[in-house]
Amino acid sequence: MLRAARGSTLVVAVFVIAILATFIGLAMDYTSTTGISTRRARDLTAAQALANGALEAAYKRWQAYMGSKQFSNFSLYATSAAFTTNITTGLSGTLNTAFAPAGYTLTALSIDPVDRADAAHATQSASYASVGPMANVPGWIATTYTYRARATVAKSGDPNFSVTVSRYFQQADASLFQAMLFFQNDLELHPGPNMTLYGLVHTNSNLYAVAGSGGGLTFSSNVSYHGNTGTLAPASSHPTNFYENPNGYVEGVTQALFNQESGNWGSYKNPVYSTSMNAQLSNVQSLDPLGMSETAAVDNTNGNASGTHEIIERPVPISSTNPNANAAVTDPDAFAAHRIYNSAGLRIIINRNSPTQKVRVYTPSPTNPENSVEVVPTGSSVAASQNIADKILAAVTVDSSGSIYDFREGRAINASTVDVSKLTPALNGYADYNGVVYITDATNADASGNTGNSDAIRLKKGGVLPDAGLTLASDGAVYVQGDYNTGTTYGADGSGNSVTIATQPVSNNNSDPTQYTVSGYTQKPAAVMGDAVMILSNAWSDTNSSASIGSRNATPTTMNSAIVSGQVLTTNSAASGGAHNFPRFLENWGGDNFTYHGSMCELYASTHFTGTYGKANVYSPPNRRWFFDDNFLSTPPPGNLRSTSYTRGRWVRESKDFSL
Numbered sequence: 270m271l272r273a274a275r276g277s278t279l280v281v282a283v284f285v286i287a288i289l290a291t292f293i294g295l296a297m298d299y300t301s302t303t304g305i306s307t308r309r310a311r312d313l314t315a316a317q318a319l320a321n322g323a324l325e326a327a328y329k330r331w332q333a334y335m336g337s338k339q340f341s342n343f344s345l346y347a348t349s350a351a352f353t354t355n356i357t358t359g360l361s362g363t364l365n366t367a368f369a370p371a372g373y374t375l376t377a378l379s380i381d382p383v384d385r386a387d388a389a390h391a392t393q394s395a396s397y398a399s400v401g402p403m404a405n406v407p408g409w410i411a412t413t414y415t416y417r418a419r420a421t422v423a424k425s426g427d428p429n430f431s432v433t434v435s436r437y438f439q440q441a442d443a444s445l446f447q448a449m450l451f452f453q454n455d456l457e458l459h460p461g462p463n464m465t466l467y468g469l470v471h472t473n474s475n476l477y478a479v480a481g482s483g484g485g486l487t488f489s490s491n492v493s494y495h496g497n498t499g500t501l502a503p504a505s506s507h508p509t510n511f512y513e514n515p516n517g518y519v520e521g522v523t524q525a526l527f528n529q530e531s532g533n534w535g536s537y538k539n540p541v542y543s544t545s546m547n548a549q550l551s552n553v554q555s556l557d558p559l560g561m562s563e564t565a566a567v568d569n570t571n572g573n574a575s576g577t578h579e580i581i582e583r584p585v586p587i588s589s590t591n592p593n594a595n596a597a598v599t600d601p602d603a604f605a606a607h608r609i610y611n612s613a614g615l616r617i618i619i620n621r622n623s624p625t626q627k628v629r630v631y632t633p634s635p636t637n638p639e640n641s642v643e644v645v646p647t648g649s650s651v652a653a654s655q656n657i658a659d660k661i662l663a664a665v666t667v668d669s670s671g672s673i674y675d676f677r678e679g680r681a682i683n684a685s686t687v688d689v690s691k692l693t694p695a696l697n698g699y700a701d702y703n704g705v706v707y708i709t710d711a712t713n714a715d716a717s718g719n720t721g722n723s724d725a726i727r728l729k730k731g732g733v734l735p736d737a738g739l740t741l742a743s744d745g746a747v748y749v750q751g752d753y754n755t756g757t758t759y760g761a762d763g764s765g766n767s768v769t770i771a772t773q774p775v776s777n778n779n780s781d782p783t784q785y786t787v788s789g790y791t792q793k794p795a796a797v798m799g800d801a802v803m804i805l806s807n808a809w810s811d812t813n814s815s816a817s818i819g820s821r822n823a824t825p826t827t828m829n830s831a832i833v834s835g836q837v838l839t840t841n842s843a844a845s846g847g848a849h850n851f852p853r854f855l856e857n858w859g860g861d862n863f864t865y866h867g868s869m870c871e872l873y874a875s876t877h878f879t880g881t882y883g884k885a886n887v888y889s890p891p892n893r894r895w896f897f898d899d900n901f902l903s904t905p906p907p908g909n910l911r912s913t914s915y916t917r918g919r920w921v922r923e924s925k926d927f928s929l
Contacts, residue, residue, distance in 0.1 A: 312424060313432060315370045320420040320434035321920055323364055323375050327418050328438055330356045331380055332915045335440050336606065353379045376431075377421035380438070382414065403443050406553045408469050408491030410902070411441040411914075419923070437918040445558055445912055446796070446831050446868040446905040449490075449897040450848050453558065453577060453872045454838055456494070457847040458486060458540070459522055461890065464849065465489060468868070468897025472496075473555045477523050480538040487541040490897075493553045525844040529883055556912040558872055559607055578835065578873040580910075581798055582744045583610050583709065584639050609742040609798060611638045612908055614703035615696075617661065619685055619710040621669045628665050630658040632701065660695030664688045672766065673727070673748060674815035675803070676887045677853060677880035681815075683724045684748055685710055686766065687741075689731035690759065696735040704737045704794075704907025709744050722800065722877045730768060732757030732787075738794035740908045742833075746878045747799035751807045752777070754829040756790025765812030776864040777807070777825040782894040785827050785866055792866075796831035796906035801878035803853045804828065804863065814855070818886050823856035827864040829898065831906050835875035837882065846882030849893060858891035865895045870910065 334356050357378045364375050403409035416438045424430040445451045449468025456472035458464075463484030470476075470488060475496035480486040522530075522537060542549045559577065584605070605611055616631040631641035646658040664687055671681030687708065696702045710724035722745035731753040741747070751757070751768055755776075760769035775784035786792050806823035813820045832852055839845040846853075851869050 312427075312430060315373055316422040316424065316430075316432040317434060317922065319364070319369050319373055319375055320422045320432060322368055323360070323378050323420040324418050324434065324436045324917075324920060326360055326364060327357060327378060327380060327420070328436075328917050330360065331416065331418070331438055335915070336913070352382070356380055372425050374423050374425060375420060376423045377419065377433075380416050380418045383417045383437075403441065406443075406471075406493060406556065407551050408493075409443055409471075409556075410447060411443040414440045414442075416440075433923045434920050435923050436920045439916050439918070441914045441916070443556060443912045443914075444901070444905045445556075445870050445910050446901040448868060448870075449895070450851075451556075451868070451870045452848065454836065454874065455523075455845070456871075457523055457526070457839065457845055458849060459526060459537070459847055460484075460486060460849040460893065462892060463487075464893055464895075466895065469493075471553075471556060473557070478540045479522055480540055481533075481536075485538065485541055487543065488549060489543045490549070491551065492542075492549050493551045495553060495555045523839050523844060524841055525839050528841070529844060554914075557914075558870075558910065558912050559604065576873060578800070578876055579604070580607055580872060581609055581742050581800065581833075583707075583711075584608060605639060608639075609705065609740075609908060610707050612703075613705040613707035613742070614701060615657075615661070615699075615706045616641055617665065617706065617708040619665070619667055619708070619712065621667055621683070621685075621710070621712040627667045628662055630661050657695060657699045660698075661692065664691035664695060668727075672811045672814075673725070675878075675880070676818075676855060677882075677884060678878060679880060679884075682746070682748075683710065683712075684727040685724070686727045686729050688729055689739075690733065693733055693735050696737070696739070702735065702737060704735075705740045705742070707742050725878075726799070727766075727805075728753065728797065729766065730759050732759065733790065734793040734795055736793065738904075738907050740796040740798065740906045742796075742798035742908075744800060744877075746801040746803060747797050748803045748805055749797060749828065749830075750805040750809050752827050753797075754792050754795045755785060755827050756787030756792075757827075758787070763810070765810035767810040767812075768807070770807060773807070774827050776827045776862070776894075779825050779862050779892075782862070782864045782896065785829060785864055792829045792900070794900065794904045794906045795829065795867075796833060796908065796910075798833040800835055801853060801875050802832050802834040803855060806856055806858070806861075806863075809856070818857045818889065821856045823854075823858045823861055823891065825861045825864070827866075829866045831868040831870065831898075831901070833870045833872060833910065835873045835878075836871050837879050838874050843881040844883060849890075850882060854888040854890065857889045859889065861891055862894050863891035865893070866898045868897060868901055 357380065361375045361378050369375060398412050398414050400410060400412050403411040417435055418438055419433060419435045421431060421433045447469060448471050449466055450456065450470045450472075452472040452474065454472070455474045456470070456476050456478075458466075458478040459481050461481040461484070463486075465487040467489045469490050470492045471494070473495045476492070476494040478486060558580075610616065611633070614632065616633075618629050618631065619627060620629075621627055626646075630644045630646075632644055634640035634642055644656065644658040646656065646662055666686045666688070668683045668685045671683055673682045673684045674680070675682050696706075708726055710722065710726070712724065713722070722743075725746040725748055726741075726743045727748040727750055728741065729750045731749065731751070732755050734754050750766070751770075752773060755774045757773045758771040760771050763769055772787050774786050776782050804826070806826040808822060808824040834851065836845050836851060837843070848869070848871075851871060852865075854863075
């Protein structure tokens with residue numbers, strides 16, 4: 270019995286040992302598998318971290334590169350090999366040397382244009398750009414270009430390990446000329462007569478809007494602002510309610526206007542929305558016209574310190590005889606792309622003190638748009654066979670006598686005149702004309718080209734513009750005399766730079782504002798850009814410019830063009846005059862119409878023409894019949910000023926090639 274029991278115990282012990290051995294084996298196998306899995310998870314985490322870091326670094330380079338190529342001949346959907354080389358050269362080596370975890374290597378980094386309309390988001394085609402609603406800004410349209418960035422990471426000593434991560438980058442371009450009013454600074458609207466604004470309204474700052482005592486203010490489309498949400502108060506409230514929070518949208522008047530017109534306060538009314546305020550009014554992201562913050566875009570170390578106003582200024586320093594930028598001091602690429610001077614196909618420089626030639630004509634250098642090549646005139650009489658310089662010189666009359674007295678500025682202005690009726694045929698015959706002309710009076714420029722340009726350019730007889738359109742920009746003020754881009758024709762000049770009109774649009778009869786061109790004329794894409802833009806009617810005469818307002822009577826006038834200009838910003842002691850006075854007036858309009866079709870963009874504070882609004886004897890307002898020019902949605906003015914934004918989507922792990 271004892272032996273039997275011992276034998277049975279031995280069998281049981283052997284069985285238990287066998288089971289324990291099995292469990293130990295399973296545990297060891299599990300531990301080994303778990304260890305491999307854990308190591309692979311660590312590998313995956315490290316590899317993804319390196320790949321994501323590479324994509325983030327590539328995004329920064331891509332954004333800077335894209336910004337530097339705006340307004341150039343660069344194709345936004347360039348071939349991927351050259352495109353990737355420009356952006357990623359040296360990046361892999363830098364990341365691998367400084368940031369890669371030990372044993373991991375970034376082996377591939379690419380950025381390719383893709384057609385996001387493709388279901389797989391993986392193919393290239395001829396259609397890289399998509400046009401559609403702009404994200405988070407109701408009513409706006411943007412053209413979006415999409416790129417796919419890819420980063421692949423390998424592990425040394427492990428040929429079977431590879432991780433590829435991708436991310437989509439997008440550049441969205443929104444033309445500023447798709448808005449009736451686009452303001453970089455505070456936008457104020459408090460017109461007297463009835464006024465309906467047709468088209469988008471946006472400000473990158475604060476919006477103040479009321480209807481004045483004379484009538485209503487109606488918004489027909491989306492209205493947006495970027496200021497902080499302000500205090501909404503009924504127009505009957507005491508004005509202090511409007512300044513508890515001075516930021517954002519406030520249905521009220523600015524303190525300066527209240528100070529000036531406190532007696533009329535009780536008659537102010539809320540604006541009217543064609544649908545409802547909730548449907549039309551939005552607090553949105555900033556639409557930066559430089560594609561980045563002003564401080565990032567404008568280099569203040571090279572003598573340029575005027576913020577966004579730099580868009581209309583020349584690069585400096587400049588030689589005394591030629592508007593060529595000094596090679597030792599240049600703009601950052603991202604901002605040089607926005608400077609209108611650099612995109613201009615023709616540059617006209619006036620120097621009234623020159624003992625010989627007071628006007629010179631330049632074209633951009635074929636190798637560097639910031640440099641210029643003078644187009645030398647033949648010096649003979651104007652004839653069809655002459656070169657472009659002769660024809661342009663014949664269209665420009667230099668003013669050294671202060672021909673225009675500007676009551677808002679309180680001084681006589683040297684306003685050199687461009688006869689557009691002579692400029693247009695010259696540009697139509699110029700094969701290299703690109704639609705953009707830059708003109709400045711540099712008489713008072715210092716040795717570096719800086720000028721507090723208190724002089725101006727006058728555009729006269731501008732009824733017919735070049736076939737390719739015309740964006741004319743100056744760093745000083747621009748006076749637009751009479752109809753512009755309407756097909757208006759002229760007789761002989763009268764005294765005091767007055768004009769005689771032969772044919773004009775029906776809109777000048779104080780009647781139908783939709784017939785704003787002469788029959789048979791097709792309006793051209795156009796923009797006028799300056800430190801300030803002043804409107805002179807068809808009846809303007811320099812002779813009367815210094816007389817009392819009763820001697821400066823306007824007649825109906827029509828303008829079909831974008832306006833890009835500055836304003837004198839509101840302070841507690843002086844109002845800006847509001848968006849309704851953005852184009853400045855100097856005559857007694859007496860209820861006559863100023864008919865306008867276009868887009869108004871305020872991008873900076875005026876730095877040279879800073880006369881404040883509200884002075885006596887300056888003007889009485891026209892009936893403002895203002896309409897957005899729908900043609901700008903498909904054919905904006907040459908130069909295509911735009912807001913550019915950059916975004917990156919979430920990262921996607923495309924593959925992980927390894928086994929556990």
